[in-house]
Structures are given as structure tokens and as C-alpha cells.
Amino acid sequence: MSQPNVSQFRVIDLIRKKRDGGALSGEEIGYLVEGCTDGGIPDYQMAAWLMAVVLRGMTREETAALTHAMLHSGEVLDLSFLPAKKVDKHSTGGVGDKTSLILAPLVAAGGLFVPMISGRGLGHTGGTLDKLESIPGFRVALSVPEFHRVLKACGCCMIGQTEKIAPADRKLYALRDVTATVESPYLICASIMSKKLAEGTDALVLDVKTGSGAFMKKEEDAVFLAELMVETGERMGKEMVALITDMSQPLGHMVGNALEVQECIEVLHGGGPEDLRELCLHLAAWMFFLGAASKTVAEGKLLSEQIIASGKAFERFRQMVEFQGGDISVIDDPTRLPGAEHRVEVPSLQGGFVTSIECEDVGTACVILGGGRERKEDSVDPAVGIVVHKKIGDRVEPGEPLCTIRCHSDSQAAPAKTLLEASYHISATPPAHKTSLVRRAIYKADH
């Protein structure tokens, strides 16, 4: 094992510097990211550096430099040809978190452009691309010219990460995944922000989840990451806000790809569950405000409500599906979406009130059914899922269904049923206080 060829810097010196708690310069970080991307720096050196970052942390300057280097490791889209502001939303992931499918057409119908590059589900959280692909024919792998065309034509477009966008992130993430270096707010921030900024957006609304179904179970961890991402985006000249939102229970009632599309269509028609609708209105309000389509956030919310009520949001969604090759007959008649016909109810073993839900386990139950991925290479069944009937604070009678499993057989449902039963905590008295959906907004971080 010999020292690789180096010119400007010695990799070992950069690892040592971080190991000893020092801060790397932008040039030093750029050198590492470049060497990692082109293979000039071996994985074992990057792995040692990543672990040093996890344990020593990074300054705000280093985090911004890492984001910058990863962003510029590949193509950065130029959407300046579009005649209005570009805004996007990113969520750190949750269970039943389906807001993107509602927000993109809603905000586009309000006159802004939403260039949305999304990911697939992994672990207990679902992914936007998997949900979209439950619409027969829907293509998420568009070329850049196609992406431009759809964006220009209908104001929004939802695609997957291309090979050309932030290749450093793909390389680094694969390495982090096998070296226990995923859980670092600095690395998470750089990974998210490098991909999101490559889309060419002017403004970004971050939905940072906290609670039993989120990656950041503790609110302080969510706030730390949110502030880091807001500051990093602002350093790069973007309009930024982060909403810290509740993920202590599934969002809405549907968990599972086609089921979630169905619920999104309900919201776009002006219905749908209250929490999902509320969160979408909040997020859209901020998107309008940051994109200068409303003078205040409150005005942005009003605008969002009007657009949904007018039917324009649904119309825009239908249009986007059509542009991206999807079968619009399932949008017009959601009963035609893939749906597993077998239903297994999960009854409550006792009566009382739902006081808390192990929300991650609900996500895992969906993965077990085949509706999500344990490993990246797994395929996903769009037809299965969970319909959540009871949420925190709800009263439940003994034997009353907490949720219904949608699957293909009783034997397939059995392990998910066990997990779901155990994920509900029922008590004789209702929970002391209801958790608020949007905990706080982090805007123009004080730095």
C-alpha cells in the first residue's frame, strides 16, 4: 500500500489535520473531493477522513466548502432561461411523507418553477420516485433537455438524480454507507445540499422531520441540521428556510406507494387528511414567499388554498404526469392505480387512547410487505401498503382496527401485523398535549 501520487497536498496530512480537530481550507477539501470522485485517492484514505469528520465535526466554512466541491463535481443545471423564480422543497424523509407530489404542481400553478430532483426510498422511509413510478408509464429518468422542456411547458418536473449530477456524492455516500459514517450532520448537509443546488433552484424550503419516524429522533438534532443547511444554502446565495415538522406518526393515512399517490390526488382535489393538507399549505406558503410570489408567508398560504380550490393544482399534476409519460386515466380514476386487494386488519388489543406510535416501525412494516427497500438493489411493490385509521389522540375500542394492511396474502401480512400491533401505545387517558405539526421555522439563521 503506497502513498498515491499527490501534487498540491498530501492526503495523509489532510486526514491528520481533521483527526486532530483542525479545519481544512476550501482548497484542501476540494482536493479530497476531486480525488475521491476521479479515483485518485483510495477509498481507505477517504474512509479514514470521513470517520475523522464524524467524530471531530466541521466548521460552517468547511461544510460550505464540502457542499461546494461536491456540487461542482458534476453538472450544475442552468435554468436561467425560465421566466420566473425556481423554488424547490426537500424533506429529510419520513413515513407517509408524500408532500412533493402535491407541492410541485401546486406551486407551479402559482406561477413559479419547481425543478425537483428526488430520491428513492431506503430503509423505513419512502421515496418520491417510487411513488411516482406507481403511476403506470411515469418516467423519472428524463434527459436534461427533456427536463427543461417539461419544466418550461408545465412549470414543474420530477425526476431522479442523473449520473452527471454531484457524482462525488454518489461515491461518498456509497462509502459512508459501509463505513458507519452516514450519521454526521455535516456530511448529511453536504450530501443533500450539493444535489439540491445542482438543480439550479433559486430558493429551497427544507422540511426537516423529527420524532419516532424521522432520522433525527431528537428535535435538537433536527434543528442543528436545519440551521447548518440553511446557512450553507445562504452562503451560496440561495433563499432558504427550514421547517422543523413532526414525524412522530405517519403523515396522512396512507403508507405505501400507490396508496400515497391516491391520497395526494385527494388533497389536490381539496380533500385529504387534515395533517397532510396543512403541512402542504405551510410548505407551499414558504415556497411562494421565498420565490417572491407572495409578500408574506400568510399570503402564500392563502394563495395555496385558492389554487387548490380552483382545481388548478390538480390540473397541473395531471399535465405533468402526461408530460412524463404517465397514464392519466389512473389520475382521473385513482381506483385504477395498482392496489393489493387482500386486506388484513390490525385490531387494537385494548381500549383507550393512542398516546404514541413507533412511527419508524410503521415504515418498516411497509418495507416488510415489499413496499420499500432494505437494500438499494431491492425492487418495490407499488400495490402494497398500510392504511392508518388511528392516530395520536384518537379514541379506540377494544378490537377496533388501528390500521389495515393491503397486501397479497395473510402469510405475507403476518410479520407486518405483529410489528404494527406493537407500534401503537394505548392508554386509558388521552395524551397530555397534542404535538404541533410545524414546530418552528428557521429563516435567515443568525450568523
Place this chain on the structure above:
Amino acid sequence: MSQPNVSQFRVIDLIRKKRDGGALSGEEIGYLVEGCTDGGIPDYQMAAWLMAVVLRGMTREETAALTHAMLHSGEVLDLSFLPAKKVDKHSTGGVGDKTSLILAPLVAAGGLFVPMISGRGLGHTGGTLDKLESIPGFRVALSVPEFHRVLKACGCCMIGQTEKIAPADRKLYALRDVTATVESPYLICASIMSKKLAEGTDALVLDVKTGSGAFMKKEEDAVFLAELMVETGERMGKEMVALITDMSQPLGHMVGNALEVQECIEVLHGGGPEDLRELCLHLAAWMFFLGAASKTVAEGKLLSEQIIASGKAFERFRQMVEFQGGDISVIDDPTRLPGAEHRVEVPSLQGGFVTSIECEDVGTACVILGGGRERKEDSVDPAVGIVVHKKIGDRVEPGEPLCTIRCHSDSQAAPAKTLLEASYHISATPPAHKTSLVRRAIYKADH
């Protein structure tokens, strides 16, 4: 990059455990060491784990388990056929540190066996094998049967690490060397002890250097490592002691391979510089005491002095050289050792007293001359070196030589000369107190 095949444990869980400050079990550590040695665990996972160890540390149990696993990754010599105790000495390395060449024959002449497996010089420190190889014909690469034969015949034998001894250490060290994970007392301890215990010794005297020419510049770091090694050896049933000794200036007067052999021969003849002789007597005393050849350490020292005075130590050295293929005519007439004829003096720029020496720079000056290695693959010139005339506390006149460079030309000497000039600190007043050569002995650590 996919998760490698695993059975009993998942590597990522073990990395995560150490990352989060947990302690790994003996089985878990054994699994990592085995996987690293046979290539089943990729380097990038080992690198992440090594960095987590550097930053999180290890318990005494983990350190012992790591040592045990590395020791048993290869062949462990069985020297039970020898009719007396086997004792050895290990030094953490210094400048002009040549005691092994004196101690092995001295202690063997006292009736114990010294099975010494040594290393090569790297960086500013010299290596025993390089020194021995300045004796024309001397073979350090003996087979195990040859090693047994020489040991049995003359009581001592000095060889290099074979391929079969502690292969895990070779693999891990190569990885540590390029991932900035060398500097961890736990990893240093396991690396040293796994190799030393593979020799089949009953007792081990550790010479842990501290000061400007040592790896551990701070005495507290030297003491920490010393205690760790003593405890680790004791846990494995060995008689152990560590002496914390001064390395704030070169040991003796000679720095350079053949020059150091020449100085060893002087000590074996009853002469040589005071500090080198004293340290050898101290180390030999402990070797005799731990090997039960003397009732006390003081008695061991007296025994050592008698053996040198009797000529038996020199005789045994001559015999070992002969057994290992070396040209004994250079032992009988050291002027016949390789010696660069060109001499360049390094004069003092001012008068006064030597108050301190940047001892590491003296070692580096020797490396620059070709007498040591910057990289493992470099070859070494046995003929070059530095003769140190002035040491700490010595009075010096302006223009009087501080040391003499032995090399092949003025141009070769120039950069070494600059370094040596700057390495001496001269003051009008003598240093307040003389540093003691042996600071303390760590014996039967309280645990």
C-alpha cells in the same frame, strides 16, 4: 460498494460501536483482525474502524484482545526446548539507539536466551537490522530452524520479522501508515506486543523513549504507552517492565549504521560513552532480574558489569556474528567496517553551553545523508553518519565542532549541516538541571 459477506458479525456494526465510544468484545476484535488479514474485510472498513479507535481509544481488555488476535494471526514460536529463560528487550526507537547489539550477547553470556526479532529504521530513527547489515555478510533473514540453531548454540540471535509472524500487523501497519492512524497508543501497543510475544519470550524489558528524539515527545505519553504495554504483556503471562528513558539527545556519540556498530564494540570491550554504557547496564540488569538470573535488579547490574569486564559479552557478540554469516574480521578490527572517508565539521556559531538539542533533527540529518529511510522501499548507506561531539551541558567555544558529518562529498553534507547547526541550542549559562537517563521503571503495574 456492497456489504461484504459476513457471518457472525456485521463489520459496520463493529465500526459503529467503536465510533460511538463502545468497547468491542474479544470475539468482535478477533473477527475484524481475521477479516483484515485474509482480505475478507475491505481496507476502507478497516480504515474507518482504525480512525474510530484513534479518536475513541480502547479499554485495556480491548487492547489485550487486539494484541492477542494479531499475535495469533500467524506463527508463534515455541522456544520451550531451550534450557533457560528467554528474555528480550524492545525500544520504541530513538537516535543513536544501539543497545540491542550490546544487550543480546551480554545477556546471553549471562546464561539466558535472547531471541530478538527486530525492525528496520524508518523516519528519523535507526533500526537494528540496518545496523547489523553494515557488517559484511551478516544475514538477518534466517529461517525458523536456523534461528533455533543459532539461539541454542550461542544464546542469542537477531533477525528480522518473517512473513509468518503477525501478518495482521503488517497488513494493519501498512493501512495505518497511509490513513494517519499510526499515532494511537492502543494500536502501537498491539503492534509492538504482537510481534514481540510471537518470538516465544518469557520476559520483556521495554525501553520507552521520551524527549525531542522520541516518538513520544511528552513523558506522560511515554508513561501511558509503557503502562499499556506492561499490562498487556502481563495479561498474557509474561514478566514485564518498562523503563522510561531519555531521548532528548542522541544516545552515545555515533549516529549512522556502521558507526554505531563500532561504538557497540567499544562498549562490549568495556569502554564506550558513559550514557550508552549506563543504559545498557540498566536494561541488562532488568533482563537478568526478569529472567531470574539475578535476585535483584542491582545484582543484575553487577553481573552485567562483570560479564563485560570478563570479555565474555564481546566474545558472544563475535560468535553470533559468525553464526549469522558476518565477517568477523571487521569485529576484530572495526576500522574495516564501511566508513565514509569525507569529514565535514559542524562548528558552533557561538560560545557557551549546550542547553538542548532538537534530537529528531539529528536523526533526520542522518536520513538526509542516506543513512536512514524516508520511505520503506529506500535503501540505506551503512558508511555515512554523524559523530556527535557535544551533548547537553557541554561547554563549547565559538567555532568548535559540535559534530562531524561522515559522508562522500561537501555537497552531500550541506543540507545535513544546516539542519545540525540549527538543532543545537547554545546559551551563556549551563542548563539548570541535567536530565536523568532512566526516568522511572514501570513494573507490575497497579491494575
